[in-house]
Amino acid sequence: METLDTVPDEDFLRLDHQICFSLHAATRAFNGVYREALKELGLTYPQYLVMLVLWEHGELPVKGIGERLRLDSGTLSPLLKRLEAAGYVERRRSPEDERSVTVRPTGEGTALKEKARGVPRRIAAATGLPLEDIRDLRERLDALAVRLDAVDPDALSSCV
Amino acid sequence: METLDTVPDEDFLRLDHQICFSLHAATRAFNGVYREALKELGLTYPQYLVMLVLWEHGELPVKGIGERLRLDSGTLSPLLKRLEAAGYVERRRSPEDERSVTVRPTGEGTALKEKARGVPRRIAAATGLPLEDIRDLRERLDALAVRLDAVDPDALSSCV
DNA sequence: CGCGATTGAGTTGTGCACAATCGAATCGTG
DNA sequence: CACGATTCGATTGTGCACAACTCAATCGCG
Numbered sequence: 001m002e003t004l005d006t007v008p009d010e011d012f013l014r015l016d017h018q019i020c021f022s023l024h025a026a027t028r029a030f031n032g033v034y035r036e037a038l039k040e041l042g043l044t045y046p047q048y049l050v051m052l053v054l055w056e057h058g059e060l061p062v063k064g065i066g067e068r069l070r071l072d073s074g075t076l077s078p079l080l081k082r083l084e085a086a087g088y089v090e091r092r093r094s095p096e097d098e099r100s101v102t103v104r105p106t107g108e109g110t111a112l113k114e115k116a117r118g119v120p121r122r123i124a125a126a127t128g129l130p131l132e133d134i135r136d137l138r139e140r141l142d143a144l145a146v147r148l149d150a151v152d153p154d155a156l157s158s159c160v
Numbered sequence: 161m162e163t164l165d166t167v168p169d170e171d172f173l174r175l176d177h178q179i180c181f182s183l184h185a186a187t188r189a190f191n192g193v194y195r196e197a198l199k200e201l202g203l204t205y206p207q208y209l210v211m212l213v214l215w216e217h218g219e220l221p222v223k224g225i226g227e228r229l230r231l232d233s234g235t236l237s238p239l240l241k242r243l244e245a246a247g248y249v250e251r252r253r254s255p256e257d258e259r260s261v262t263v264r265p266t267g268e269g270t271a272l273k274e275k276a277r278g279v280p281r282r283i284a285a286a287t288g289l290p291l292e293d294i295r296d297l298r299e300r301l302d303a304l305a306v307r308l309d310a311v312d313p314d315a316l317s318s319c320v
Numbered sequence: 321c322g323c324g325a326t327t328g329a330g331t332t333g334t335g336c337a338c339a340a341t342c343g344a345a346t347c348g349t350g
Numbered sequence: 351c352a353c354g355a356t357t358c359g360a361t362t363g364t365g366c367a368c369a370a371c372t373c374a375a376t377c378g379c380g
Binding site for chain 1: 179181184186187188189190192193194196229280283286288289291293294300301302304
């Protein structure tokens with residue numbers, strides 16, 4: 001059987017090139033499709049993700065959004081400012097904990113959900129894949145992300 | 161059977177959330193792992209991709225790199241300048257066509273290939289997946305990217 | 321209660337992705 | 351040969367990702 005140990009470095013480098021590159025290419029392709037689909041909503045794809053979690057939860061602290069999307073304040077702070085400037089969300093300091101900032105959709109932001117309703121179906125159609133394939137792919141990617149996030153940094157730099 | 165047409169919008173939105181988000185999360189997880197693995201080489205992940213194609217082809221015009229990695233000059237120009245500043249590549253105008261810029265690894269850049277040899281194996285090990293699973297995943301992602309790149313932009317904005 | 325440690329946002333700086341645009345070189349057709 | 355169209359790269363501007371840091375608010379232990 002073909003395993004990690006029976007493949008020469010040279011082939012490996014090629015294979016590796018393709019898996020990481022494939023992921024990159026697929027992500028960028030998705031971004032391109034979303035960019036088109038979200039153009040009429042005036043949202044970028046990461047902004048759309050933020051609105052998705054806000055539509056689902058009603059309101060969340062910045063930290064809560066960051067946990068669900070795995071983004072830190074360095075990414076979210078400016079993004080949320082742009083969403084606020086666009087009139088889709090409002091931010092205010094939590095009365096209970098002055099360190100925390102609560103974000104919630106404005107009326108306009110909530111109304112946007114209706115306009116966004118058709119987006120996911122069109123995206124799924126664009127993939128040309130049956131639902132079960134999409135689901136299977138998603139599960140593999142999730143499992144992969146979990147494994148990669150759990151990797152010990154030192155185990156990487158210190159070669160085997 | 162469950163198809164695109166038998167699932168309500170509401171569920172769909174959730175499913176969609178997960179597939180696009182999973183891809184995003186997996187890409188970012190990969191980036192994190194590569195960041196660690198490439199730290200000792202002084203390369204970012206996109207810079208590593210560029211070095212990979214240069215190691216394979218010896219020298220290429222900027223356009224050739226862009227075709228292989230699907231990146232445009234707006235991304236490559238500054239990236240190549242940084243690689244040049246790091247001493248890994250040199251750029252010069254092609255004598256045959258003064259519009260074109262030829263990029264090739266310096267001696268130091270070529271030497272880097274040996275130091276990079278162990279990287280892909282460690283990345284593959286970090287995924288915790290057998291080779292055939294990686295290959296299968298790669299093929300699915302490639303097929304997906306092809307489909308998504310071929311999507312007619314008008315078909316997205318004009319709803320079904 | 322008081323003070324050091326921790327937590328939550330925000331800021332700064334670097335790098336990538338991409339759209340739009342520019343200028344120079346080259347091509348192609350009349 | 352001349353001139354409009356195209357090609358190539360660089361540049362500009364916007365937005366995202368992330369590391370490193372700051373600062374205020376809060377927590378918790380003595």
